[in-house]
Amino acid sequence: MRTIFRSSPRPGAGGHSRAILFTLAQCVPFAIALLVLGIEFSPAHFLYTGPLLTATPALAAVTMGPRGTISAAALALAVSVTTATYNQAWGSQQVYSNLLALLVVSVASVATSSAVRTRRENELNQLRRIAVAAQEVILRPVPARLGPVRAASIYLAAETGAQIGGDLYEAVETRYGVRMIVGDVRGKGLPAVRAAAAVLGAFREAAHYEDELGEVINHCAAALKREHPGSGAVDQEALMEGFVTALVAQVSDRPVVEVVNRGHQPPLVLRQGRVQTLMPSFPLPPIGLEDLITGLSGKAESYPFVPGDRLLLYTDGVLEARGRENDFFALSEAMEAVLARTPQEFLEQLHQGLIRHTQGCLGDDVAMLLVDRRE
Structure with missing residues (x-):
């Protein structure tokens, strides 16, 4: 089964700058009200400050919701009443005109702010529904049982408000056994x-009719090249922006797992409480970078995978997840510490450990696919 979780990313420099500017913009209406208060209590109180106060709720409606707009309007009203009392201006037509204008603008600003927020929430909900539908097409649910294995998967998109990203996974049952893929696309x-x-x-498509795992991943490379067609010559800059680290694995009735690793994180096998890393004998380039390598061989490598073993395929967002002290997530130790009977429960506990480590802030998308060799 597949579980979807979302997280918030660590903000970058651009995000910090935008957040600071937005916060400053929200402070402008209140700064204006305090400026008017200072003018009215100073020798310069002869200046006409009514238009400034009237503009306060309108400015607040641009950057704040209804509550913030009401707060700005209330502050402007309090300043207007206080200064009129201090300057003994009650009874003049100017004071009542200012109060009436402030009241009209405040009501209009609150109504506008409420309408804008409602429209934005409706648009966001629609985008989320589209994202869920798109994810169901791109990342289909992994069945709980596939031939000789039990399976589960999770996906966490790092981008705020997103549910799909550049990580990918799949597991299908074929005549050759259960074939799986996990990958990470460069870019966002x-x-x-x-x-x-x-x-x-x-x-x-290829998983069902290609005898060799290497040919399966070659089909993936050809599809990626069609997605990013070149000019015929090797454009190294274009290649470096369009590659995908990927790994395909196959589990059949034999007590082994076959793997072709194209520049991806090596799988981990949990056997009797200890984690083993399935390192490739010959490192291969990611798919999309084949033109930079001559004599590329994609022969699968075999590793023991016996009943009771657990195989984890994952993306680099797991290993690169940083904690409060800027330390990386210790995936192997976390796997050894998890006590769970089913693959779904195992991934749930592993996910909770990842969230605790990062305090809910992921810097990259995360995908994990877990299969158990059935007894």
């Missing part, structure tokens, strides 16, 4: 989603 946003969809589509 829609280009990464399109690349992930191209690779997954090729895998889902």
Whole structure:
């Protein structure tokens, strides 16, 4: 089964700058009200400050919701009443005109702010529904049982408000056994989603009729190249922006797991409480970078995988998740500490450990696919 979780990313320098500017913009209406208060209590109180107070709720409506707009309007009203009393201006037509204008603008600003917030929430909900539908197409649920294994998976998108990203996974039952893929697209946003969809589509087709795992991943590489066509010559800059680290694995009735690793994080096998890393004998480049390597061989490597073993495929967002002290997530130790009977429970506990380590702030997308060799 697949579980979807979302998280908030660690803000970058650009995000910090935008947040500071937005906070300063929210302070402007209140700063204006305090400025008017200072003018009215100073020898310069002869200046006409009514228009400044009237503009306060209107400015608040631009950057704040209804509550913030009401607060700004209330502050402006309090300043207007206080200064009129201090200057003994009650009874003049100017004071009542200012109060009436302030009241009208405040009501209009609160109404506008409420309408804008409602529209934004409706648009956000619609985008979330579209994201869920898109994810169901790109990252389909992994069945709980596939031939000789039990399976589970989770996906966590680092981008705020997102549920899909550049990580990918899939597990299908074929005549050759259970075939799986996990990958990580370089880049973010829609280009990464399109690349992930191209690779997954090729895998889902080739997994059922190619005898060799190496040929399966070659189909994925060809699909990625079609997604990012070149000019014929090797454009190294384009290649470096469009590659995908990927790993395909196969579990059949034999007590082994076959793996072709194209520049991806090595799988981990949990056997009798200890984690083993399935390192490749010959490192291979990510798919999309084949043109930089001559004599590329994609022969699968075999590793023991016996009943009771657990195999974890994951993306680098897991290992690169940083904690409060800027330390990386210790995945092997976390796997050895988890006590769970089913793959779904195992991933749930592993996910909770990851969230505790990062305090809910991921710097990159995370995908994990876990399979158990059934007894």
